[in-house]
Amino acid sequence: MTYKTTIEQTVFRFDDLKTLLAKATPERSGDQLAGLAAEGPVERLAAQMALADLPLTAFLGEELIPAEDDEVSRLIIDQHDPAAFSLISTLTVGELREWLLRPETTQRQLEAVTWGLTPEMVAAVSKIMRLQDMITVSAKRQVVTRFRNTIGLSGRLSTRNQPNHPTDDSRGIIASAIDGLLMGSGDAVIGVNPATDSTEDYIRIVSLLDELREKLAIPTQTCCLGHVTTAIEAIERRAPVDLVFQSVAGSEKANRGFGVDLALLREAHGAGRSLKRGLPGASIMYFETGQGAALSSDAHFGVDQQTMEARAYAVAREFDPLLVNTVVGFIGPEYLFNGKQIIRAGIEDHFCGKLLGLPMGVDVCYTNHADADQEDMDTLLTLLCAANVNFVITVPGADDIMLNYQSLSHHDAIYCRETLKRPPAPEFEAWLAEIGLTDRDGRLRGMPAALSHYVQDSLLIGA
Numbered sequence: 173m174t175y176k177t178t179i180e181q182t183v184f185r186f187d188d189l190k191t192l193l194a195k196a197t198p199e200r201s202g203d204q205l206a207g208l209a210a211e212g213p214v215e216r217l218a219a220q221m222a223l224a225d226l227p228l229t230a231f232l233g234e235e236l237i238p239a240e241d242d243e244v245s246r247l248i249i250d251q252h253d254p255a256a257f258s259l260i261s262t263l264t265v266g267e268l269r270e271w272l273l274r275p276e277t278t279q280r281q282l283e284a285v286t287w288g289l290t291p292e293m294v295a296a297v298s299k300i301m302r303l304q305d306m307i308t309v310s311a312k313r314q315v316v317t318r319f320r321n322t323i324g325l326s327g328r329l330s331t332r333n334q335p336n337h338p339t340d341d342s343r344g345i346i347a348s349a350i351d352g353l354l355m356g357s358g359d360a361v362i363g364v365n366p367a368t369d370s371t372e373d374y375i376r377i378v379s380l381l382d383e384l385r386e387k388l389a390i391p392t393q394t395c396c397l398g399h400v401t402t403a404i405e406a407i408e409r410r411a412p413v414d415l416v417f418q419s420v421a422g423s424e425k426a427n428r429g430f431g432v433d434l435a436l437l438r439e440a441h442g443a444g445r446s447l448k449r450g451l452p453g454a455s456i457m458y459f460e461t462g463q464g465a466a467l468s469s470d471a472h473f474g475v476d477q478q479t480m481e482a483r484a485y486a487v488a489r490e491f492d493p494l495l496v497n498t499v500v501g502f503i504g505p506e507y508l509f510n511g512k513q514i515i516r517a518g519i520e521d522h523f524c525g526k527l528l529g530l531p532m533g534v535d536v537c538y539t540n541h542a543d544a545d546q547e548d549m550d551t552l553l554t555l556l557c558a559a560n561v562n563f564v565i566t567v568p569g570a571d572d573i574m575l576n577y578q579s580l581s582h583h584d585a586i587y588c589r590e591t592l593k594r595p596p597a598p599e600f601e602a603w604l605a606e607i608g609l610t611d612r613d614g615r616l617r618g619m620p621a622a623l624s625h626y627v628q629d630s631l632l633i634g635a
Contacts, residue, residue: 173189173230174186175192175222175223176222177218177219177221177225184218184219188234189230189292190236190473190475190479191208193236193292193296193299194209194474194476194479195209195218196216196296197209197210198299199216200478200508200513200516202463202464203476203477205506206472206476206477208476220299220300223296224265224300225265227263228260228264228268229261231292232290236473236475237473242423242473244424244427244483248483251287253287254288257285257289259281259288261288265296269301273305273309282309282527286527290486291422291479291482291484291528294482294523295478295524296479298478298520298523299478303519306559307558309527310522310526310559310560311326311560314326314560317495317531318453318455319415319451319455319494320392320393320599321359321392322597323531326560327595328594328598329588329589329594330359330533330600331356331357331358331582332361332362332363332563332565333357334352334567335347336348336365336367336567336575337574338574342380345377345381346380349384352567353390354582354609356585357566358390358600359596359599359600360597361394362381362390362392363395363397364377367574371409374396374398378411378414379411381394381395381396382412390603391597391599391600392597392600395458398417400417403416403417403440408443412449413444414456415495416441416457417457417458417459418440418457418459420459420487421461421465421471421480421483422466422480422484422486422487423472423483425473426465426471427487428471437490437491438491440457441491454494455531458494459493460496461488461498461499462498462499462502462503463477463480463481463500464504464508465484477507478517478521481498481520481521481524488525489530493530493531494531496533497563497565498517498518498522498532498533500517500552501514501517501535501537501538501544502535502538502539504539505543509543511544511545511548514538514552515548515552518552519555519559522534523559533563535565535579536579537577537580538577540578546578549584550584553584553587557588564588566581567582586616589614589615595614
C-alpha cells in the first residue's frame with residue numbers, strides 16, 4: 173500500500189509501511205547507513221504527517237517482516253489482544269499521541285491497553301513525539317517487578333552495580349562491587365559481564381556474588397551475564413543463579429545471531445524458575461537490547477532500527493522479566509552518531525518499552541569514538557529520572573574497564589538520590605540506613621568506611 177502527503181504542492185509518496193516508518197524517524201546514523209533515512213527534514217516531516225494520519229488498524233493489516241518467515245512477527249500477532257485494542261482501535265497514530273498525553277489518561281488506562289498495542293504502533297507514535305511528550309507519558313506508566321526487592325515504584329530509581337573485570341578476577345570483582353555498594357548502588361542487581369563464557373567461570377562468578385549478597389544480607393539479586401545456554405548448564409549443576417540473562421533483538425534472524433530462539437528462551441525461563449530463589453512468583457529473566465543490533469547482523473529486513481528495537485520488546489515481554497535495559501550508545505556511532513542521537517534514542521526506547529509493559533532501564537552510555545561525552549550522559553540521566561525510568565547501570569568512575577565503554581558512575585547514582593530525590597528500592601533503602609551508610613534523609617554519611625568495616629566483620633571472600 174502506498175502512503176502520501178502533500179507539502180506546498182509537492183507530493184511525497186512512500187511505497188509501504190516500513191518505508192513510511194523509516195522516513196518518519198528522527199535523524200540517526202544507523203538508518204543512513206542502511207539507506208533507509210529520509211533525504212532531509214522536509215521529507216521527514218512529510219512522512220511524519222502521513223504517519224500521524226494513519227489508522228492504528230493499518231498495523232494489523234500490513235506486516236513489516238512476513239510472519240511466515242519470522243517467529244518474532246508470529247509472536248507479535250499471538251500477543252495482540254483485540255479486547256485491549258478495542259479501547260483505542262478507532263484512533264490514528266496522531267490521535268494516539270493526543271490520547272496518551274491527556275491528563276485523564278493515567279496508569280490505569282495505559283495498563284489496560286498494554287497488550288492491545290503492537291511494537292510497531294508504539295514505535296510509530298514515538299516518531300511524532302518530542303522528548304517532552306515521551307517523558308510525560310513514560311512518567312505516568314509504572315511497571316513494578318520483584319525478586320528480593322521491589323523495583324519500578326514511581327519516584328524511585330534503582331541501579332545495577334556492574335563490577336566487571338578484564339580477567340574475571342574474583343578479588344577484582346568483589347572490590348568493584350563493594351566500591352558500588354559504598355555509594356549505594358546495586359538494588360536492581362549486582363551483575364557481571366564475564367570476560368569468558370565457560371560454565372566453570374559462570375558458576376564461580378554467581379557463587380562469589382551470592383556469597384557477597386548473603387554475608388552482607390543485601391536485599392538484592394545477582395547475575396552473571398553469560399549466554400543463556402551457559403546459564404542453563406549452571407542451573408543443571410544447581411549453581412546459585414538468581415537471574416537468567418540474554419541479549420535479544422527484533423527478528424528471528426537477529427536472535428539467531430545471538431545464538432537463541434524463542435524455544436531456547438522458554439527453556440531457560442523454566443530452568444530459572446525451577447530454582448525458586450526469589451519471592452513467590454518472582455520474575456527471573458533479565459534482557460538487554462539496543463538500537464542497531466539487527467542492522468549490525470544484517471537482520472533488519474529494511475525496517476528502521478528504532479522499530480526493530482521496539483520489536484525486541486515483544487520478545488522480552490513474553491517472559492515477564494524482572495529487568496530490561498537498552499544499551500543505548502554501546503553499539504557505536506555507526507548507529508547513533510552523537511550525543512543528541514543517543515539522548516533521543518534512550519528516551520524513545522524507555523517510552524516504547526514502558527508502553528509495552530516492560531520494566532525498562534537504560535544503560536546511559538557511549539563509546540569513545542562517538543561524538544558524545546559525559547555531559548550528554550548527564551542530560552540523558554536527568555531526563556530519564558523525570559521519565560520514571562526503573563533503573564540505570566553504574567560502574568566505577570563511569571569507565572567500564574572490561575567492555576571499554578563509558579557509562580554512568582556510582583557518583584551519578586548519588587546525584588539522582590540526593591539532588592533529584594530518587595531513592596532506591598524501599599528494601600535496599602532500609603538496608604543502607606540499617607548498616608549506617610545513609611542518614612534518615614537518605615544521604616551518604618560522613619563515614620563511608622562503615623560498609624568496609626561491615627565487610628571485614630563478615631569475613632567476606634577477598635576482604
